[in-house]
Amino acid sequence: MTSMPLEKSPVSLASGRIVELADQCVQCGLCLPVCPTYALDRNEAESPRGRIAIAAALARRQASPSTTLREHLDHCLGCLNCEKVCPANVQYGELLIETRALLGPAPQRPRQLLNLISRPASMRRLRRVGGWLAFARWKNWLTDVLPTRSAWRTALLTMPSSAPAAPVRASREARGKSPLALFPGCVASVDDAQAQQAAITLLEAAGFQVSVLPAFCCGAMDLHGGAADSAEQAAQRVRQAWTASGATQLISVTPGCLGTLRRALPGVSVIDPLELLATHADRLRFRPLAQRIALHLPCTQINVARSDGALWQLLRRVPELEVMLLPRPPYCCGAAGSHLLEFPERAAQLRDDTLRQAAPLEPQRLLSSNIGCRLHLAVGIDAQGLNWLHQHPLTLLAQQLEPH
Template sequence: MIDMPLEKPQHRIAVLADQCVQCGLCLPVCPTYGLDGNEAESPRGRIALAAALARGQVSVTTALREPIDHCLGCLNCQRVCPAGVHYEELLVETRGLLGPAPDRPALLLGVVKRPKLNRWLQRLVRWTGAARWVPAILGGKTAPSWRAALSLLPRGSKLSAVNSISQREPDLGAVALFPGCTASVQDAEAERAAESLLRAVGYRVTRLPAFCCGALDLHDGATADADKASDKVQRAWSGAQADHLITITPGCLSTLRRALPGVRVGDPYALLAEHSDRLSFRPLALCVALHVPCTQANVARSDAALVQLLKRIPNLELKRLSTPPYCCGAAGSHVLQFPDRAERLRDDVIAHINTLDAQLILSSNIGCRLHLAAGLAEHASTLPTLHPLTLLAQQLDIR
C-alpha cells in the first residue's frame, strides 16, 4: 500500500502509475486486450491514461474514460506483474477521480444492492413472465442494461437442494458469514451449504445481515456510496464476535478486506481444505466443468483448495476451464453496463465448455454463474450450473 495524503488522490495515482515499467507481460493475460487488440484496452495503456489524467496532461473525455470503464478488474495483470504494481488500487482511485460513468444504470444497480427489493421484484417478474414479454413488446426501446438484467434471472438447478447437516462440536473457533446483496437472494442455497460444511468440520457459524458490501459502487467510482457501505460492514463486524469473516462470493473479498484491515477475510475453501480429514463425501459419477472466477483465482487465491475438496468426491470427473486471459465478462456491473462486450467474452468461455462434454458447470461467483447460464440458454443448452459449495454439501456423507 502506498502511503500518500488522503486529500490528494492525483498524487496517489501518479505514484502508483510510476511503479509500472511498461514491460508488457500483462498483455497476454488481459481479457480486454485480447478482445480489442488495442493498447488503450490493456493494463499498461490504462496506467498511462491514469497517469496523464492525474498529472493534468489530458482532460476527461469519453475517449479517455472508455478504456478505464471497460476494465473488468480481473487482476490477471496484477498477479503476473514483475514490478508489483498495485493495479486494483490504481483502478479504484482513478475511477473515483472520474466518478461514475454517465450511462451507469444507477436505478438498476439500486435494485441489485437491496436484497429485499431485489427478491420481491424477481418474484414479480417470474409470476408475470416479464422476462419473456417485456423485451418482445418494447424491442429496441428496452435499455440494454435492463435486457441484460432480465436475461440473468436464475433458471434453477436440476440437482437436489442442500439437506440439513448435523453440527460437529465446535472446536475450531467462530466464523461470521457475510451474505452480501445478490448472493443473499440468488445464492441462498450455497450460503446454507457453506454453513453446513463449516459446522461439519467444527466451526461455529453466525450470519451477518444481508446488504451490499460496496463493491459495485467502489469499482464504478461512486466513492461516497462505497464509503457508506464500508461503515456498515464495520458496524456489522463489530458485533459478530468471530475469528474469521467469510463470503461465498469472491467478488466481495477486496471490498470487505478494504473495510476491515487486519481481519481475516476470505472464502470458505481454505478453512474447509485445512480440515478436510473431517469430511467424507458420497460418490458421484459425473463430469463437471469448473469455472474459476477471476476474483477467486487472483484475490481469494483459493482455487487450489477448491480443487482439493472437489477431488475428494469419489468418481467425480473434474475438468477446469482455461486460465487467463479467459474471463466470462460478468465482472460486477460490467455485464449491465457493457452487455455486448460481456457477451463476446462469454462466448469464448462457452465455446470452451462445449468441448468438454461436461454434465454440470461449477462456478463460485453468482454474477459469473448467472451470466454463463444466460449464455447457455441462448445457445439452447440445458447444461445446469451450480455453486461448488452446494455440490460439496449435497455429497457430504453424514453417517
C-alpha cells in the same frame, strides 16, 4: 482563469497517489498476453499498460477525461490477471479504484438498476411479484423488445425465473457469538442462498460454528464504479455489522465481495470458506458422483480469494467426479461486477468465448463460485441450448456430503 486545487486538497492528494502507483510500472508489456480486453481489441489503450499511462496523464493533467479515454478505463474488468504477472508488483487494482474515484461514476452507469439490485429485500419482493405475474412466460418477449445495449435487458436475462431460496440461516447453536460470521451480500443473498446454506452445512460438518450477518451490499460495485461516497457508506455498514457479530473470522461464498470486505476491515481475517474446509477436509466424506464437470474459476477466486487450490482439493475428494478446468488466462467471462450491465455486448463476447472453451469438454455441469459470473454464463448456456446444470461448487459438495 481556472483555479488550481490547494496542494493538500482531496483531489490533489488522489492525483498524487495515482501518479505514485503509475510510476511503479516499467512498461515491460508482460501484462498484455493475460489481459482479456487486450485480447478482445488488440488495442494498447485496452491493456493494463495503456490504462496506467492514461491514468497517469489524467492525474498529471496532461490529458482531459474525454469520453474516449474514460471508456478505455471503464472497459477494464478489474480481473487483476496483470497483477499476478507484473515483475514490478504494480498495484493495478488500487490504481484503477483511485482513478475511477477521481473521475466519478461513468455516464453510462445504470444507477437506478444498481440501486435496486443492491437491496436484497427489494429484490426478493420483485421476484415474488414476478412469480405471481408468471414472469417466466413473458421474460423472452420483454427482452426481445428492449435494445441489445440496454442494462435492464441484461438484468432481466440474468434474473432466474425460479423463486429464490429462503434466506440463509445459522443453526440454533450458532445464533449467538460464533468464531465465524458469514456475509450474505446483496445479489448473492437472493440468488446464491443455496450455496451459502451449503457452506454452513459443510463448515458445521467440519466442526465450525457459523453465525450470519444481515444481508446488504458490501459496496463492491460502487467502489469499482467510482462512487466513492456510496462505497464508504457501505464499508461503514460492514464495519458495524462485523463489530456486532463478535466473530473472529469473516467468510463469503462470493469471491467478488472478498476484496471489498478486506478493504473495509483491514486486519480482519476475511476468507473464502473453501480454505477452511480444505484445511479440515479429513473430517468430510462425500458420496460418489459419476459425472464430468467443467470448472470455471472466476478471476476473483484466483487473484483475490486465491482459493482455487482449496477448491481443487475438495472436489478431488468426491469419488468418480471428473473435473475439467476451463482454460485461462486471458479468458474472463465478462461479468465483472456491473460491467455486464454497462457494456452488455462486450460482456457477451467474453462470455461466449468462455463457453466455447467449455464446449469441447462436454460437461454435464458447470461450476462457478461467483454469482455474477454464474448468472452471466447461464444466459449463454440457455441461449446456446446447452443442457448444463450450473451451480456453486459448495452446493455440489453439500449435496454429496455423507452425513455423520
